[in-house]
Amino acid sequence: MKSEWYIDWFDSPYYHVLYKNRDGIEAEKFIHALNQFLAPKTDAIFLDAACGKGRHSIFIESLGYTIDGFDLSENSIEAAKNHETEKLKFFVNDIRIPLKVIHYDFVFNLFTSFGYFESHEDNQKAINALTESLKTNGVLVMDFMNCSKVIDRLNVNETKEIDDISFKINRSYKDGKILKDIEFEADNKNYKFQESVMTITLNDFKTYFEKANLKIEAIFGDYNLNPFDIEASDRLILIARKN
Ligand SMILES: C[S@@+](CC[C@H](N)C(=O)[O-])C[C@H]1O[C@@H](n2cnc3c(N)ncnc32)[C@H](O)[C@@H]1O
Structure with a gap:
């Protein structure tokens, strides 16, 4: 059976090469801004859903908070586990399944870690699972791209040279999805991957959130x-509270 693109690509070492500028420094800056806005209590418990190698989780723990991170990529979680402490734990998990139920004060889904499924039903399942993992009055932070701007300014062809790899990238918009074809040669092999992200709008999120009993409190760009x-705006960042 063909594996889903998001399983193979995010589990590959080359994903981390192409996106190496999405680093701990960017993560720290964003978490600083978020925490200023959210003002978490010192005993707040966080979840970083689809955490990758855990760049946001690691920084949140360094501020003294308790945090779990999960991701579908076994390789990313193996790398993240090197940073585990008493207050920081990592797990392999699918976003459609709650990691723990009614457990967290804050659930973060950061840097477009959403929109990979083929259907609104699966998106809703994921939002429901994230909501289930929140305590009542807990807060979900969803950080997605602003699809409207991405479609308007689609930079069709681009080559990026990173760590001696030449990534040839072609972006397109088709059937409600932003597609990114990525081709490169590395370690004497030719690779082809395609990212495919559903163009989820603010209205779509409003529908998902309403069904999950989440109330939007702020929208940032x-x-x-x-x-x-x-x-x-480059981003669509939603802050929503569980009723
Ligand atoms: C663009 S990366 C962002 C990772 C991380 N949040 C960061 O900012 O570095 C998207 C992540 O979503 C994860 N992912 C994709 N589908 C998933 C699923 N169904 N359940 C859990 N994680 C998933 C990928 O493995 C990948 O690590």
């Missing part, structure tokens, strides 16, 4: 938490 502007 970048990692400095400037207000969301559909034409200009």
Whole structure:
């Protein structure tokens, strides 16, 4: 059976090469801004859902909080586990399944770790599972791309040279999805991957959240938490509370 693209690509070492600029420094800056806004109590418990190698989780723990991170990628979780402490634990888990139920004060889903499924039903399942893992009055932070701007300014072809690998990238928009074809040669082999992210709009999120009993409290458009502007913002960052 063909494996889903998001299993193979995110588990490959080359994903981490291509996105190496998405690093701990970016993560720290964003978490600083978020925590200023959210003002978590010192005993707050966090979940970093689809945490990758855990760049946000590691920083949150360094601030003294308790946090779990999970991801579907076994290789990423193996790397993240090197940073485990008493207050920081990592797990392999699918976002459609709650890791723990009614357990967290804050659930984060950061840097477009959403939109990979083929259907709104699966998206809803994931939002429901994240909500189930929150305590009542707990807060979900969903950090997605602003699809409207991405489609408007689609940079069709691009080559990125990183760590002696030449990544040839072609972006397109088809059937409600933003597709990114990535081709490169590495370790004497040719590789081809395709990222495929559903163009989920603010209205789609409003529908998912309403069904999950989440109330939106703020909408931001970048990692400095400037207000969301559909034409200009790079990100669509939703802050929603469980009723
Ligand atoms: C763009 S990366 C971002 C990772 C991390 N949040 C960060 O900012 O570095 C998206 C992540 O989502 C994970 N992912 C994809 N589908 C998933 C699923 N169904 N359940 C859990 N994680 C998933 C991938 O393995 C990948 O690590």
